[in-house]
Amino acid sequence: MTAMRVLVVTVVHTPLDARIHHRQIRAMVGADIEVTYAAPWSATGTDPGEVADGVATLDLPRAVGRRRLAALRAARRLLRSVSPRSHDLVLLHDPELVVATVGLRRLPPVVLDVHEDLVGSLPDRAWVPAVLRPVAARSARALEAWAERNLHLVLAETDYQQRFSRLHPVVPNLPWLPGRDLPPAGTHDRVVYVGRVSRYRGATELVALAQRLHRAGGPHLEVVGAADHEVEQMLRVAEGRGELTWHGYQPNERALEVVAGAIAGLSLLHDVPNYRGSMPTKVVEYLGVGVPAITTPLPLAKELVETSGGGMVVPFGDVDAVAATIGELAADRDRCAALGAAGRAHVAAHLAWDAVAPAFVAQLRDWAGDAA
Numbered sequence: 001m002t003a004m005r006v007l008v009v010t011v012v013h014t015p016l017d018a019r020i021h022h023r024q025i026r027a028m029v030g031a032d033i034e035v036t037y038a039a040p041w042s043a044t045g046t047d048p049g050e051v052a053d054g055v056a057t058l059d060l061p062r063a064v065g066r067r068r069l070a071a072l073r074a075a076r077r078l079l080r081s082v083s084p085r086s087h088d089l090v091l092l093h094d095p096e097l098v099v100a101t102v103g104l105r106r107l108p109p110v111v112l113d114v115h116e117d118l119v120g121s122l123p124d125r126a127w128v129p130a131v132l133r134p135v136a137a138r139s140a141r142a143l144e145a146w147a148e149r150n151l152h153l154v155l156a157e158t159d160y161q162q163r164f165s166r167l168h169p170v171v172p173n174l175p176w177l178p179g180r181d182l183p184p185a186g187t188h189d190r191v192v193y194v195g196r197v198s199r200y201r202g203a204t205e206l207v208a209l210a211q212r213l214h215r216a217g218g219p220h221l222e223v224v225g226a227a228d229h230e231v232e233q234m235l236r237v238a239e240g241r242g243e244l245t246w247h248g249y250q251p252n253e254r255a256l257e258v259v260a261g262a263i264a265g266l267s268l269l270h271d272v273p274n275y276r277g278s279m280p281t282k283v284v285e286y287l288g289v290g291v292p293a294i295t296t297p298l299p300l301a302k303e304l305v306e307t308s309g310g311g312m313v314v315p316f317g318d319v320d321a322v323a324a325t326i327g328e329l330a331a332d333r334d335r336c337a338a339l340g341a342a343g344r345a346h347v348a349a350h351l352a353w354d355a356v357a358p359a360f361v362a363q364l365r366d367w368a369g370d371a372a
Contacts, residue, residue, distance in 0.1 A: 004368055005034045007082060010093040011063045011071035014226070015039035015046045018252035018281070019115065019156070019173055020093050026052050026176075027357035028364070036087070038078055040071070050251065065229075068096060076100040084108045088368040095140070098147045109367045111152040113171070114144075114160055117274045152367050154360075159277030171360050173281040174353040175256075175288040183261035185291045185340030186333035189219045191326055192259045192291075193266045195282045197227035197235065200275075202268025202296075207234050208319045209266075209326075210244035216323075219263050219330055222247065224255045252285075260289045263329050263336055264311075267295040271316050279304065284351055287311065287343030292336060294325050310343020 006028060013020055015037070028035050035055045040062035041048050048057040058078065063071035075097055082090060083106045090110045092098065101110055144163060147153065153168040161167060191213070197203050210221040226249040227235055239246045247258065259265055265286030269275045279300040286293040287304070293311035295301040305311030312329075314321040329336040 003032055003034045004089070004365060005036070005087045006364065006368075007036045007038065007087045007090045008093070009038045009060075009075060009078070009090065009097060011040060011060050011068075011075055011097065012094040013039070014044050014249055015041055015048075015057075016050060016251040017093075019113075021052065022252040023173070023176070023353050023357070024091075024113075024171075024360065025055060027353075027361055029054055030357070031361040033361070033364075038075075063094070063096060072096060072100055079104055079107065082107055089364055091364070092151075095143055095147070098143055098151065101151070102146075109152060109369075110150075111154060111364070111367060112147050114153055114155045114168075116156065117160065117163070117277070154363070157278045169359075169363050171363075172279070172351075172356065173284070174351050174356055175285045175347065177348055177352045177354050178256075178289060182290050184337040185261065186263050186329065186336035187261035188263070189330070190222050190262050191219050191264045191266060191294075192222045192224065192262045192286075193268075193282075194224045194255045194259060194285065195267075195280075197223060197225050197231055199228070199231060200270045200272050202266075202270065203227070203231040203234065205268045205317060205319050205322065206266070207238045207244070209322055210238050211241075212319065212323050213326065214241075214243040216327075219326060220245065222258055222262075224248075224250050224258050256285060256289050259286060259291050262291050263333075264294045264326055265291045266322070267293060267301060268314075268322065269296055269298060269301075271296070271298065283311070284347060287340075288347040288351070290340040290344035292329060292339040292343060294322060304346075305343075308343050308346035310339055310346055312339075 010020060025035055029052050037055050038058035038060050041059045043062035051057055060074050061071040079100050087108050089108055092112045098112060148164050154171045155168050156173055158170050193206055213219055213221055221244040223244055224247045235246050238244050267280045267283050269280055275298055283293045283295050283301045283304060287308060287310045293305050295305055295311060295313055296316050297313050302313050305313060312325050314325055
């Protein structure tokens with residue numbers, strides 16, 4: 001029997017995105033699925049040679065801020081060339097790519113991976129003018145309704161079900177179990193933030209915290225992730241003063257190498273709709289590599305660190321509380337290591353991608369009509 005063929009497409013995400021590449025594509029390759037990955041390789045300066053073994057790559061422009069039309073046109077041209085003869089299924093990772101499928105009748109089954117609360121994310125999109133956000137919200141709802149009628153959907157969070165009229169498979173953002181021994185939490189005198197850096201993700205608090213820790217003589221803050229344009233300068237200034245280290249975007253494996261052995265991993269997300277019903281992936285990842293998570297009290301994150309015993313909760317926007325919590329862990333490395341071990345054990349037992357990946361692959365095969 002011939003292998004199933006899947007075309008994966010994004011024009012928004014970096015090609016080595018943890019959900020798309022590190023989890024889903026690796027799971028497909030491990031299940032002997034032939035994957036072609038169309039993504040903005042050149043636009044992000046990403047070497048296609050870093051893709052998982054056996055994956056074919058195609059280059060697309062990147063949709064950034066208000067500059068999105070060229071990327072959508074390129075994606076439309078690509079999708080116009082796709083048919084059931086070339087691929088058994090198309091997996092889209094950006095909501096705007098739904099528009100690129102309209103009117104194309106020869107496509108194989110198309111799946112939209114719903115990564116986030118599209119309407120709830122608008123306040124964190126500085127490039128969308130505030131006056132246009134009500135219109136953008138209505139357009140986003142209409143887009144999702146059309147996608148539900150015409151495409152298959154997978155959701156990154158159970159809470160997203162309430163936006164749709166039917167139930168759809170949930171494919172959560174969970175980490176692979178580490179394949180090697182890791183240093184205990186507190187081995188290194190650093191705290192780490194992983195993920196996109198933006199105002200609503202706590203950029204201002206991170207910079208203020210870095211200054212405070214630096215003046216106190218440590219621990220040192222390391223930030224791993226791309227930053228929104230509006231907060232880039234404050235990060236560069238803080239790094240120039242030696243208050244933090246900003247690594248920029250790093251592939252998931254490299255990002256977690258920075259986290260391993262740290263005193264704590266930080267999740268200082270604000271209380272906004274896009275985050276309120278979501279589990280911050282970074283919190284699960286910190287616990288998964290045995291590092292305590294310090295998180296704001298978003299419901300799912302709070303529940304996880306309290307249930308696992310693998311972290312601590314601080315109030316929204318309270319830099320003093322974050323600094324004090326870090327100080328407690330830095331002063332008691334045995335407790336730090338114990339929290340890290342508890343979190344890692346909980347993730348291994350309940351929240352590992354290893355256990356979810358087979359169901360994800362099986363769902364794609366079902367939609368493609370592949371009996372393999």
